[in-house]
Amino acid sequence: MLEILEMSKHYGDVHAVNNLSLTIPPGEIFTMLGANGAGKTTTLMVSLGFTEPTAGTVKICGIDVTKDPLEAKKHVAYVSENVMLYGNFTARQNLEFFTKLGGRKNVSAAEYENVMDRVGLQRDAFERRVKGFSKGMRQKLGIAIAIMKDAEVILLDEPTSGLDPKSGAEFLKLLEELREEKKAIWMTTHDIFRAKQIADRVGIMVAGNLVKIFSRDELKQADLESIYVEYVSQPEVQAA
Numbered sequence: 001m002l003e004i005l006e007m008s009k010h011y012g013d014v015h016a017v018n019n020l021s022l023t024i025p026p027g028e029i030f031t032m033l034g035a036n037g038a039g040k041t042t043t044l045m046v047s048l049g050f051t052e053p054t055a056g057t058v059k060i061c062g063i064d065v066t067k068d069p070l071e072a073k074k075h076v077a078y079v080s081e082n083v084m085l086y087g088n089f090t091a092r093q094n095l096e097f098f099t100k101l102g103g104r105k106n107v108s109a110a111e112y113e114n115v116m117d118r119v120g121l122q123r124d125a126f127e128r129r130v131k132g133f134s135k136g137m138r139q140k141l142g143i144a145i146a147i148m149k150d151a152e153v154i155l156l157d158e159p160t161s162g163l164d165p166k167s168g169a170e171f172l173k174l175l176e177e178l179r180e181e182k183k184a185i186w187m188t189t190h191d192i193f194r195a196k197q198i199a200d201r202v203g204i205m206v207a208g209n210l211v212k213i214f215s216r217d218e219l220k221q222a223d224l225e226s227i228y229v230e231y232v233s234q235p236e237v238q239a240a
């Protein structure tokens with residue numbers, strides 16, 4: 001479970017996130033939409049304990065990320081838009097390295113191969129150095145690393161941005177499997193169509209404020225694209 005409680009993050013005069021409260025329970029996919037600079041990545045940085053909130057708290061499985069960052073980090077996996085990998089290592093070596101770093105021991109070769117298959121990384125890429133990988137291939141490997149950690153909370157920052165249409169569709173299936181496994185999943189995306197397709201709830205952030213949350217039922221009815229454009233175009237919301 002991810003719990004964000006009255007959390008704000010200010011960088012000087014820039015109010016990147018304002019008084020955000022949001023709980024993502026196990027087995028939910030929450031998708032956050034918002035224009036560039038709306039505060040989505042900042043929320044993730046605070047939730048991961050990479051930066052401290054100006055006010056409020058974030059808890060991962062009940063553990064305060066500011067007070068007990070090492071313990072909290074054990075229960076959260078993160079895939080950034082630009083996945084950090086070791087270029088001179090092969091895909092398999094990166095996966096093994098980060099899996100061990102995540103605290104898992106005695107993982108079989110078959111399990112590593114299985115997860116690379118699951119994210120759709122082609123077999124001939126397993127033993128290739130990552131420095132020659134395309135953005136989408138790096139993202140697939142980043143997702144594999146996150147799955148191997150087997151964390152209860154998964155935070156994804158624009159995970160589909162480098163994926164081709166087929167890989168994007170496969171990725172949504174993978175997210176559904178992770179939901180079945182009762183992971184609490186947060187994903188930011190600019191892809192309204194995918195957000196609507198996969199999410200249990202969709203939020204819209206504007207200038208640091210969570211201005212709207214759609215439930216699954218509302219999503220079925222709503223013209224999400226028009227509503228999104230309406231929200232992000234309101235000058236009074238932008239200034240708030």
Ligand SMILES: Nc1ncnc2c1ncn2[C@@H]1O[C@H](COP(=O)(O)OP(=O)(O)OP(=O)(O)O)[C@@H](O)[C@H]1O
Binds near residue numbers: 016038
């Ligand atoms: N380390 C930092 N120092 C100063 N300002 C920052 C810092 N990180 C983020 N900001 C500011 O906080 C605001 C929110 O940025 P953030 O990266 O969270 O947006 P975002 O919603 O993820 O946008 P995008 O869709 O472009 O990824 C922006 O105004 C940004 O300039």
Ligand SMILES: [Mg+2]
Binds near residue numbers: 040157
């Ligand atoms: Mg961002």
